[in-house]
Amino acid sequence: xxxxxxxxxxxxxxxxxxxxxxxxxxxxxxxxxxxxxxxxxxxxxxxxxxxxxxxxxxxxxxxxxxxxxxxxxxxxxxxxxxxxxxxxxxxxxxxxxxxxxxxxxxxxxxxxxxxxxxxxxxxxxxxxxxxxxxxxxxxxxx
Amino acid sequence: xxxxxxxxxxxxxxxxxxxxxxxxxxxxxxxxxxxxxxxxxxxxxxxxxxxxxxxxxxxxxxxxxxxxxxxxxxxxxxxxxxxxxxxxxxxxxxxxxxxxxxxxxxxxxxxxxxxxxxxxxxxxxxxxxxxxxxxxxxxxxxxxxxxxxxxxxxxxxxxxxxxxxxxxxxxxxxxxxxxxxxxxxxxxxxxxxxxxxxxxxxxxxxxxxxxxxxxxxxxxxxxxxxxxxxxxxxxxxxxx
Numbered sequence: 001x002x003x004x005x006x007x008x009x010x011x012x013x014x015x016x017x018x019x020x021x022x023x024x025x026x027x028x029x030x031x032x033x034x035x036x037x038x039x040x041x042x043x044x045x046x047x048x049x050x051x052x053x054x055x056x057x058x059x060x061x062x063x064x065x066x067x068x069x070x071x072x073x074x075x076x077x078x079x080x081x082x083x084x085x086x087x088x089x090x091x092x093x094x095x096x097x098x099x100x101x102x103x104x105x106x107x108x109x110x111x112x113x114x115x116x117x118x119x120x121x122x123x124x125x126x127x128x129x130x131x132x133x134x135x136x137x138x139x140x141x142x
Numbered sequence: 143x144x145x146x147x148x149x150x151x152x153x154x155x156x157x158x159x160x161x162x163x164x165x166x167x168x169x170x171x172x173x174x175x176x177x178x179x180x181x182x183x184x185x186x187x188x189x190x191x192x193x194x195x196x197x198x199x200x201x202x203x204x205x206x207x208x209x210x211x212x213x214x215x216x217x218x219x220x221x222x223x224x225x226x227x228x229x230x231x232x233x234x235x236x237x238x239x240x241x242x243x244x245x246x247x248x249x250x251x252x253x254x255x256x257x258x259x260x261x262x263x264x265x266x267x268x269x270x271x272x273x274x275x276x277x278x279x280x281x282x283x284x285x286x287x288x289x290x291x292x293x294x295x296x297x298x299x300x301x302x303x304x305x306x307x308x309x310x311x312x313x314x315x316x317x318x319x320x321x322x323x324x325x326x327x328x329x330x331x332x333x334x335x336x337x338x339x340x341x342x343x344x345x346x347x348x349x350x351x352x353x354x355x356x357x358x359x360x361x362x363x364x365x366x367x368x369x370x371x372x373x374x375x376x377x378x379x380x381x382x
Contacts, residue, residue, distance in 0.1 A: 092362075095212040097262070098175050120263055 019048020036127030076104030151209025203343020258308030
């Protein structure tokens with residue numbers, strides 16, 4: 001079993017630093033499976049990762065499009081928000097295989113909704129609220 | 143008779159034309175998963191190479207899956223469109239059977255050919271075939287399996303030849319599930335190609351297995367949802 005690492009994040013600067021560090025390690029075909037309640041900052045963290053990949057386009061939540069592609073960084077970024085996926089077949093219809101197993105990095109918000117499609121070697125990232133305002137706990141399995 | 147064959151279920155799309163006897167022309171793509179932009183130009187190129195107008199094509203043979211979900215959709219919908227405008231029949235061909243046929247010159251008589259396509263997460267779309275006069279006879283049902291299930295199913299055979307991208311994804315894991323020796327097909331014949339789709343398609347067309355375009359159906363070979371969830375839960379329990 002892979003081990004979980006816990007990060008206590010104090011503020012948005014630390015989120016940005018975490019995202020930048022993670023982005024440096026990413027390679028083609030990596031999938032980051034994010035799980036966390038509304039407002040825990042999944043999209044904020046995705047923005048930090050995107051910045052770390054050198055992406056300058058503005059990252060906006062793909063809630064209505066399910067996936068958005070960003071091609072101006074070190075690696076292509078495929079940003080998924082699968083909150084509105086009703087049936088797993090929709091993932092096949094939008095061609096998830098070409099994204100997850102392609103040449104870019106996939107970040108998946110609400111990954112637990114499509115658990116059965118998340119690759120076995122995906123980076124797991126669970127986000128929880130911390131004790132104080134603005135604090136977060138990241139539980140990561142790399 | 144001219145059969146135009148389309149194979150888009152793997153990483154590289156290919157198109158071939160046969161007169162029912164030999165391959166007259168074929169072309170294969172170089173870019174991974176770029177079927178949508180490559181397929182129609184490939185069709186044009188094959189017809190040009192053969193020196194024939196598209197209107198001379200008798201039927202379209204299509205590899206309908208299993209394989210890449212997006213690739214299957216592109217192949218089936220493009221074939222339907224071509225068949226509709228040309229007013230000709232479609233011939234559905236199993237990607238696994240056509241792939242098995244690529245081993246015809248390579249496999250020994252007693253060899254059981256096992257095309258195995260990566261269905262992700264240690265699962266494969268696979269079947270086992272004996273080649274008789276170059277054509278595949280199914281000896282293990284083509285279906286979705288976990289790698290372990292499939293290796294158990296072919297355990298009864300002494301000589302197996304593994305083909306397809308499953309060999310790349312699970313090469314090392316295969317030996318864990320199989321005590322007997324096995325062989326992996328060399329790269330030149332390991333993956334799907336329209337040439338064997340054409341030959342098998344022509345054979346099926348002669349056997350009157352042609353359908354109107356609207357009846358050409360994809361064969362995704364997906365495991366039913368309920369079954370997938372059950373397997374998922376069992377897999378989780380194993381990990382604990």
